[in-house]
Amino acid sequence: MNSAFAWLFDPEHWSGPSGFPARILEHLTYTGIAVLIAAAIAVPLGAVIGHTGKGTFLVAGLSNGLRALPELGLLTLLVLLTWVGLLPLVISLVILAIPPILAGTYSGVRNVDRAAVDAAHGMGMRGPTVLARVELPNALPLIIGGLRAATLQVIATATIAAYVSLGGLGRFVIDGNNAGAGSPDGYPQMAAGAIAVAVLALLMEGLLELVERLVVSPGVRNQSRARRAVRLRRRPTTDLVENPT
Amino acid sequence: MIEFQAVTKQYPDGTVAVDNLDLAVEDGGITVFVGPSGCGKTTSLRMINRMIDPTGGRILLDGKDIRESDPPLLRRGIGYVIQHAGLFPHRTVLDNVATVPLLTGQSRRAARSRAGELLELVGLPAKLAKRYPAQLSGGQQQRVGVARALAADPPVLLMDEPFSAVDPIVRDDLQQQLLRLQSELDKTIVFVTHDIDEAIKLGDRVAVFRVGGRLAQYDDPSALLARPADDFVSSFVGRDRGYRALGFLDAGGVPVGPVATVRAGEQATADQLDDGWAVAVDAENRPLGWVSAELLSTMDGSVNADRLVSGGSLFEVDSSAGTTAGSLRNALDAALSSPSAVGIAIDGDGAVVGGVTADTVLAALADARRAGEVPA
Numbered sequence: 001m002n003s004a005f006a007w008l009f010d011p012e013h014w015s016g017p018s019g020f021p022a023r024i025l026e027h028l029t030y031t032g033i034a035v036l037i038a039a040a041i042a043v044p045l046g047a048v049i050g051h052t053g054k055g056t057f058l059v060a061g062l063s064n065g066l067r068a069l070p071e072l073g074l075l076t077l078l079v080l081l082t083w084v085g086l087l088p089l090v091i092s093l094v095i096l097a098i099p100p101i102l103a104g105t106y107s108g109v110r111n112v113d114r115a116a117v118d119a120a121h122g123m124g125m126r127g128p129t130v131l132a133r134v135e136l137p138n139a140l141p142l143i144i145g146g147l148r149a150a151t152l153q154v155i156a157t158a159t160i161a162a163y164v165s166l167g168g169l170g171r172f173v174i175d176g177n178n179a180g181a182g183s184p185d186g187y188p189q190m191a192a193g194a195i196a197v198a199v200l201a202l203l204m205e206g207l208l209e210l211v212e213r214l215v216v217s218p219g220v221r222n223q224s225r226a227r228r229a230v231r232l233r234r235r236p237t238t239d240l241v242e243n244p245t
Numbered sequence: 246m247i248e249f250q251a252v253t254k255q256y257p258d259g260t261v262a263v264d265n266l267d268l269a270v271e272d273g274g275i276t277v278f279v280g281p282s283g284c285g286k287t288t289s290l291r292m293i294n295r296m297i298d299p300t301g302g303r304i305l306l307d308g309k310d311i312r313e314s315d316p317p318l319l320r321r322g323i324g325y326v327i328q329h330a331g332l333f334p335h336r337t338v339l340d341n342v343a344t345v346p347l348l349t350g351q352s353r354r355a356a357r358s359r360a361g362e363l364l365e366l367v368g369l370p371a372k373l374a375k376r377y378p379a380q381l382s383g384g385q386q387q388r389v390g391v392a393r394a395l396a397a398d399p400p401v402l403l404m405d406e407p408f409s410a411v412d413p414i415v416r417d418d419l420q421q422q423l424l425r426l427q428s429e430l431d432k433t434i435v436f437v438t439h440d441i442d443e444a445i446k447l448g449d450r451v452a453v454f455r456v457g458g459r460l461a462q463y464d465d466p467s468a469l470l471a472r473p474a475d476d477f478v479s480s481f482v483g484r485d486r487g488y489r490a491l492g493f494l495d496a497g498g499v500p501v502g503p504v505a506t507v508r509a510g511e512q513a514t515a516d517q518l519d520d521g522w523a524v525a526v527d528a529e530n531r532p533l534g535w536v537s538a539e540l541l542s543t544m545d546g547s548v549n550a551d552r553l554v555s556g557g558s559l560f561e562v563d564s565s566a567g568t569t570a571g572s573l574r575n576a577l578d579a580a581l582s583s584p585s586a587v588g589i590a591i592d593g594d595g596a597v598v599g600g601v602t603a604d605t606v607l608a609a610l611a612d613a614r615r616a617g618e619v620p621a
Contacts, residue, residue, distance in 0.1 A: 116333050117331075122327070122403075123321065124319075126317050217336070219337070219378060
């Protein structure tokens with residue numbers, strides 16, 4: 001373990017195109033691209049399904065189905081079938097990131113107080129306005145929760161980039177493995193890479209927590225922690241709009 | 246004027262929520278839809294602002310078929326208050342109230358200043374404006390809900406069981422407030438409740454629905470109590486309806502007799518009691534409770550305010566203060582609930598003016614009946 005930290009803090013490993021700063025930047029780039037694309041797909045999809053209540057089966061199906069895919073296998077398959085480079089990696093990571101964001105957005109929108117949604121319609125808001133001004137602001141804690149889960153998983157999994165000759169912190173793990181047990185660049189390098197991934201994940205977690213504090217309304221934040229657990233367990237209330245008294 | 250013309254709502258599974266409803270809600274005043282659950286009262290209410298569309302018949306609002314209006318635009322002109330208030334958790338109280346003015350294109354500044362006026366109107370302190378709904382009590386949330394519904398000054402207000410989720414004391418408060426607001430604003434209010442007492446208390450007209458979405462009776466509350474149309478209405482109105490009907494009769498004819506009083510903290514003897522009882526009063530002559538001869542004998546001669554027998558309900562007679570006089574029901578209840586069988590009559594300031602007995606109330610009722618003041 002000491003040799004791992006020695007390797008990690010060795011100044012020689014903190015400069016140049018194969019040093020930690022460059023690898024961290026690569027790692028964050030892969031993560032950022034994947035999470036942003038996943039969010040661009042999953043947030044609107046989850047929001048519309050949650051708002052309309054139509055296509056609920058998609059959420060469960062997609063979430064479970066995509067979660068069952070092994071990322072490394074998928075990446076290898078994509079590389080073998082088609083291209084080498086960034087695209088197969090990003091596709092694999094996007095597929096990994098979609099389920100938590102989709103589930104978070106869907107349940108966030110679905111679990112907004114039905115009385116508030118009913119009142120919003122009853123006061124004359126149109127559907128898209130209800131979604132944008134009432135449902136999404138109240139769903140934010142769960143949406144950001146989904147983004148956090150997705151980011152963590154993608155950061156951890158982006159190490160597989162090195163497997164297909166790309167960069168990122170996975171480089172240290174793969175190279176260390178290749179260098180073998182006896183080499184000073186062997187296991188210490190692998191462990192140093194793993195530690196860097198873990199620290200990066202914690203830092204991103206902290207950053208997203210900060211974002212949550214900044215963008216979520218105090219009125220929702222105060223109650224969300226206590227109610228989140230309950231809301232997730234509760235079955236969505238039946239829609240008031242088309243129900244007999 | 247809101248007119249239901251042969252309105253029916255049938256769901257795809259065959260359930261009929263509202264069955265061939267013909268009903269006209271007059272302008273001004275509170276019209277209450279009341280009935281057991283599954284009677285279609287809420288469905289009927291929600292058809293007025295097109296939250297639900299009927300499957301048959303039509304609804305006219307001021308002579309115009311509401312199906313010709315775009316639902317969101319129609320709804321912006323109709324206030325809407327629901328059971329759990331349905332406030333937006335992420336917005337402050339002030340911004341919740343400003344919702345409809347903002348939707349109709351008012352500036353944020355104008356909408357907020359209007360919202361401020363409304364909070365005052367519904368009796369909420371200005372310091373609550375910056376709070377979030379989760380920080381308010383249930384009763385306060387309901388007041389905000391009413392303020393929000395009134396923000397665009399709609400002529401019609403729909404209220405769907407607005408007070409049924411708050412405790413009885415707060416509910417009573419909210420009901421009084423609604424009556425006060427209505428006397429100032431004179432809106433056309435349609436109010437749904439399952440509570441017949443609430444219906445009778447608030448309604449200028451009451452529509453009783455029966456299960457299956459049929460109108461059983463549509464009448465003013467005193468007529469509903471005096472002449473239920475059939476057994477269903479009679480049983481729904483409840484077994485105490487004869488007693489409750491007394492609530493609509495003015496107690497002006499009930500003679501208020503003298504009542505013995507003793508002042509708390511001062512010396513008193515058994516001679517001051519009347520039939521073994523006296524009302525203990527404070528320095529302003531307001532009643533504190535009853536003292537009996539037996540109790541007085543244990544009190545070392547002076548009236549101990551901490552050891553009184555608690556009194557019954559109070560009966561307010563019309564006084565110089567200009568407050569409304571109580572009903573025969575108030576007078577009778579005061580007499581029946583009093584430990585001495587004498588009901589305490591108070592004036593508008595709460596001071597004791599005399600006592601009433603059940604006999605005198607019943608005699609006054611008989612007089613009123615002879616004079617034709619009691620609907621038969």
